[in-house]
Amino acid sequence: MAAISGIELKRPAWQNTVMLALGFWLSGSLVLDLVIMPTLYATGMMSGAGFATAAYAIFWIFNRIELLCAALVLTGLLVLKHNQNTSSQEGRRSVLLSLLLLAIAIIYTYFLTPQMSAMGMQLNLFEPTATPAAMTTMHGSYWILEALKLIGCGTLLGWCYRKFNFN
Template structure:
């Protein structure tokens, strides 16, 4: 039994790298998508094209699944690290803290809502039902959906930043020690 606990104590160090990589990839790709790609497509006139809904949904279908993969790795790594902790590590470690796990659960919830509720609804609103239409008007409900989507994106980015700050506090403590 003693060997099992020693093995699990060594595993979280491997998970730290995986969690940090997934978190940095997710955070940077979200910033790229939200502040470079989507504004570029909007300014370029994507929303005035007749089939912008299906094209946007296809793009977000892939991106949202990558987000689910990243949040799955993050939450799994945090749960493994939390399971292998010692009682004195709870106060000293941001990575192993209860807050990190709770933030990751909230991020999972946001990602599930974005993937399975908001993105399909936005794709359906933008779907062109008239095959002979040359340009479509933006449905009024689309503005509401964009606002909801970007509000959840902002909360997601804040959550990723909070997790990164917990990692930073751990690394700065380790550097000082």
């Protein structure tokens, strides 16, 4: 096909890797936020006694995948920036944005998810399940970080799609 049209589509391998990792991360987050969690809420599972344990198991796995995606994106962007041998604004912004995404993944994995699971854990089977007031604050901070993450992933994906010219 390239011989006929004379146009060859060449992207660096790291650019494809970054785009694949961002697409996977973004789609996984959207499925979790827009399909799995609303389904659990609609079926009444969030008010169940074992919900904190089940949610922790789901988020434990997903948070580790997020860390891998964030590290892969940061590594790929650093390689792309180094290979371009320039220090343009878009290159710096993309690396800073990927650092922000890595920080969000770390906050989810090591601070927010364990804390929310510990708050929601029912330790006494004879007491009714009640949602602590601090849990509402933590849900709010989760959704703010989630919005930042989705915007950041979408922005980086758009930058990578435009062929990542740092000039």
